Each structure stands twice: as structure tokens, then as C-alpha cells.
Amino acid sequence: MPQLDTSTWFTTVLTSTITLFILIQLKISLQNFPNKPSNKYLKTLKLSNPWELKWTKIFSPLSLPLQ
Amino acid sequence: MNENLFASFITPTMMGLPVVIIIIMLPSMMLTSSNRLLSNRFHTFQQWVVKMITKQMMSIHSPKGQTWCLMLVSLIIFIGSTNLLGLLPHTFTPTTQLSMNLGMAIPLWAGTVFLGFRHKMKSTLAHFLPQGTPIPLIPMLIIIETISLFIQPMALAVRLTANITAGHLLMHLIGGATLVLTSISPPTAMITFIILVLLTILEFAVALIQAYVFTLLVSLYLHDNT
Numbered sequence: 362m363p364q365l366d367t368s369t370w371f372t373t374v375l376t377s378t379i380t381l382f383i384l385i386q387l388k389i390s391l392q393n394f395p396n397k398p399s400n401k402y403l404k405t406l407k408l409s410n411p412w413e414l415k416w417t418k419i420f421s422p423l424s425l426p427l428q
Numbered sequence: 429m430n431e432n433l434f435a436s437f438i439t440p441t442m443m444g445l446p447v448v449i450i451i452i453m454l455p456s457m458m459l460t461s462s463n464r465l466l467s468n469r470f471h472t473f474q475q476w477v478v479k480m481i482t483k484q485m486m487s488i489h490s491p492k493g494q495t496w497c498l499m500l501v502s503l504i505i506f507i508g509s510t511n512l513l514g515l516l517p518h519t520f521t522p523t524t525q526l527s528m529n530l531g532m533a534i535p536l537w538a539g540t541v542f543l544g545f546r547h548k549m550k551s552t553l554a555h556f557l558p559q560g561t562p563i564p565l566i567p568m569l570i571i572i573e574t575i576s577l578f579i580q581p582m583a584l585a586v587r588l589t590a591n592i593t594a595g596h597l598l599m600h601l602i603g604g605a606t607l608v609l610t611s612i613s614p615p616t617a618m619i620t621f622i623i624l625v626l627l628t629i630l631e632f633a634v635a636l637i638q639a640y641v642f643t644l645l646v647s648l649y650l651h652d653n654t
Contacts, residue, residue: 362434364526364589369439369448374531376452377522381532384456385502391461392475 433600437593440520452522455509478505485641492547493648500648503532504641511592511633524593529585537581540648588640595630602626 440447460471467475481504486497507523514521522528544551561569602623609616 363438364524364593366439367527369446370527372446373439373448373452373522373525373527376449377528377531378535380453380456381502381506384453385459385506386498388456388459388461389478389502389505390498392478393463394475394479395465 433597436520436596436600437524439525448520448522451520452510452528455506455513458509459505481505489648496648499536500641500644503536503644504637507588507637507640511637514592514596515627515630515633521592521596523588524596526585526589529588530581533581533584533588536644537584540644541577543648584640584644592633595626595633598626599623599630 440451460467460474462468462471466472478501481501482497485500485504486494489496510521510523513519514523557566557570557573602619606616606619606623609619
């Protein structure tokens with residue numbers, strides 16, 4: 362039976378190990394499965410910025426220090 | 429006739445160069461990769477197959493077992509594509525080589541055993557003694573369980589080799605018989621039909637991959653989760 366001829370066993374085992382554990386896993390890991398496209402959340406969230414409740418006089422350009 | 433029959437299972441070398449390397453690496457070159465959301469049919473089909481296999485096989489595992497997902501998926505795709513390509517005429521099927529199947533079975537089985545020993549030492553050792561055995565039978569049963577554990581990789585490898593080899597041999601034999609009988613008597617249409625049916629049944633060599641990976645999977649499951 363030619364399968365029991367051990368002279369070629371080293372080549373076969375080495376090649377199949379490299380193929381199985383490296384090549385094919387690389388190829389399959391490159392496939393990506395993106396999530397299903399869903400609606401974007403359009404309502405803007407209301408943020409509370411307590412420091413901007415009032416527009417204060419110090420922001421007027423004329424009152425800023427001269428450059 | 430013996431020499432002729434087994435000639436297709438010799439590891440192919442072309443003028444001394446081991447062509448078997450290219451033959452084994454060929455199915456991996458057919459796997460495509462793409463970054464797009466909608467790719468061509470070929471790539472979409474492969475993605476669908478991988479997704480189906482992943483869902484089917486990894487659903488019964490714990491999170492620890494699910495780290496083996498990539499390994500098992502590539503195993504089933506490798507063996508499946510290799511077997512299917514071997515059904516074409518005049519091709520060489522690497523899975524008929526006992527060397528390759530042993531090279532696949534032994535490392536994977538050993539990996540599952542070591543994983544079981546590292547993470548669940550007591551329950552792995554407890555597998556050697558089923559519950560409720562009468563005390564005089566204990567030594568013999570432990571020996572039997574050890575033998576059945578060590579025979580698992582051998583069974584995996586020899587099962588795959590023998591099934592694929594036997595199928596290919598049968599196809600050669602029946603094809604040869606049909607050719608000879610065509611000139612002798614026309615009811616060879618029936619024998620040709622038998623070849624066709626055999627070929628279709630042999631295409632359930634893909635089912636053999638299922639058997640291979642499922643047994644591996646069961647082994648992993650048992651060693652890891654129970």
C-alpha cells in the first residue's frame with residue numbers, strides 16, 4: 362500500500378500542518394462579518410453645560426486683553 | 429492489477445520535485461478575502477458557509493471552548509474542500525494519505541486532552557472510572573478507559589483515510605469494469621448508473637468531514653466542559 366511508504370511522510374505532514382494551522386486560518390480570519398446596518402440615532406442628546414447658561418460680559422471681544 | 433490500482437495513492441512527485449506541497453496548499457488559495465460590505469458571489473458564498481458552520485458548531489460550547497472556533501472552522505473547510513477536489517478525475521486527494529490525517533488528528537486530540545488536564549484536572553481524571561462500578565472491576569476498567577482514550581486519535585485518522593481511499597478505489601474499479609464491459613454487452617448502462625450513484629454517494633464525503641469535525645468537537649466538549 363503506497364500510503365505506508367514512510368519516506369514521504371515528513372513532507373506531507375509538514376505541508377499539511379503549515380496549510381491547516383497557518384494558511385487557512387489566515388484566510389478565514391480575514392473575512393469580516395459586519396453588523397446589520399441599523400438606523401443612526403438622530404435625536405441630539407441634550408447636554409447640560411452649567412457654565413454656558415449666561416453669556417457674560419467678559420466674552421465680548423472689546424473687553425478681552427489687548428494683544 | 430494491484431500495482432495499477434494503488435498507483436493513484438502514491439505521493440506525487442514530478443521529476444523528483446515534491447508536487448504534493450502545491451497540491452495540499454491549493455484549496456487555501458481558493459479562499460478569497462475582501463473588505464467590502466457587498467462582495468461578489470464567490471466571496472459571499474464563502475462568508476455564508478463560514479457563518480453557517482460557526483453558528484452550527486460553536487453554539488454548544490462554553491466560552492472557553494469557543495476560542496477554538498477558528499481552528500474548527502478551518503479544519504472543516506480544509507478537509508471538505510480537499511475531499512471535494514479529489515472527486516475530480518485524475519486528481520490526487522491528500523486526505524488518502526495516512527500521514528496527513530495522523531498529522532491532523534494527533535495534535536488536535538492532544539490539545540484537547542491537555543486543555544482538559546490543565547483546567548479541570550479532577551473531572552478529566554474522573555472520566556477513567558464511570559460511576560457505580562463494582563470494586564473488583566476497577567483496575568481493569570481503568571485500563572480499558574485509558575486504551576479507549578489513546579485510541580481516539582488513531583480512530584480519527586484511520587477513519588478518514590480508510591473512507592476516502594475505499595471510495596476512490598471503488599470508483600476506479602467500477603469505472604474500469606464499465607469500460608471493459610462496453611464492448612462485451614450493452615447492459616453496461618446499468619453499471620454506468622451504479623457509478624453515478626456511487627459518485628453521488630461519495631460526494632457525501634463531505635459528510636465525512638462532518639463526522640471528523642464532530643468527533644473532534646465532541647472530544648473537545650467532553651474534555652473541556654463536563
